[in-house]
Amino acid sequence: MKKQWFALCTAAALLLSACSGTPAASQASDPAPATQQTPSPAAQQAEKTEIMVSAAASLTDALNELKGPFEADNPGITLTFNFGSSGKLAQQIAQGAPSDVLLSASAKDMNGLDEKQLIAKDTRQDFARNELVLITSASNPAAIDSFEKLTDASLKHIAVGEPETVPAGRYAKEVFDTLKIGGKLNGKLVYGSDVRQVLTFVESGNADVGIVYASDAAISDKVKVLATAKSEWHKPIVYPAALVSASAHADAAKTFLAYLTSDKGKAILQKYGFQ
Secondary structure (H helix, E strand, O other), X not given: OHHHHHHHHHHHHXXXXXXXXXXXXXXXXXXXXXXXXXXXXHHHHHOOEEEEEEEEHHHHHHHHHHHHHHHHHOOOEEEEEEEEOHHHHHHHHHOOOOOOEEEOOOHHHHHHHHHOOOEOHHHOEEEEEOOEEEEEXXXXXXXXXXXXXXXXXXXOOXXXXXXXXXXXXXXXXXXXXXXXXXXXXXXXXXXXXXXXXXXXXXXXXXXXXXXXXXXXXXXXXXXXXXXXXXXXHOOOOEEEEEEEOOOOOXXXXXXXXXXXXXXXXXXXXXXXXXX
């Protein structure tokens, strides 16, 4: 009787163990459900294409405003600007500095890169024009009202861009040569590294007058325009744009160039005094 009872208990224990072990094994073999992960903000930012735009200093305000709407319309692209004189920007590109687009204030500087095959010729286009103006501080009761009167003895300092690297300075020199007054200005000329520095010289009163673009004068309430140079006194002031041949982001750069000449781009340029 004891043997039968022991056998019955043993069978019951084995059955219990089998029942309890089966679900555990089944649970261990079931694969974990897949979870979908959302990319982190850093990862999303890394997916964007950053393009470097080397641009003439006179374009600073216009491009800074254009950046917002462009990036909103093209969420996969971010713009980074390198502002400076057109001559220095061209030198940087020629020396291998990273850049995707060049926006120059001078056809001459763009031509130099074109001759070295450093820009994509088929992307080159003139996107804006400008005028050359004579300015003084808004609080300065300047007695002159024309470029011809720059030889006046009352003027001690005349601010202009460095002709070798600053297109506005080059155009100013052409005006001086046309009017045959260059030799009479020796000792009066104060040179700026770009056109915005020339504007600052006049705003601060460190120069009696200065020669800048009409677009530069338009963005400052600290200066007033005394005269506008006649177009025949200097070469046409045109702004060419082009894709840099070494660009690693050609498609994104071309998207930016197209936006620059779109209705939205033109409206912003016109707002800042460009033609």
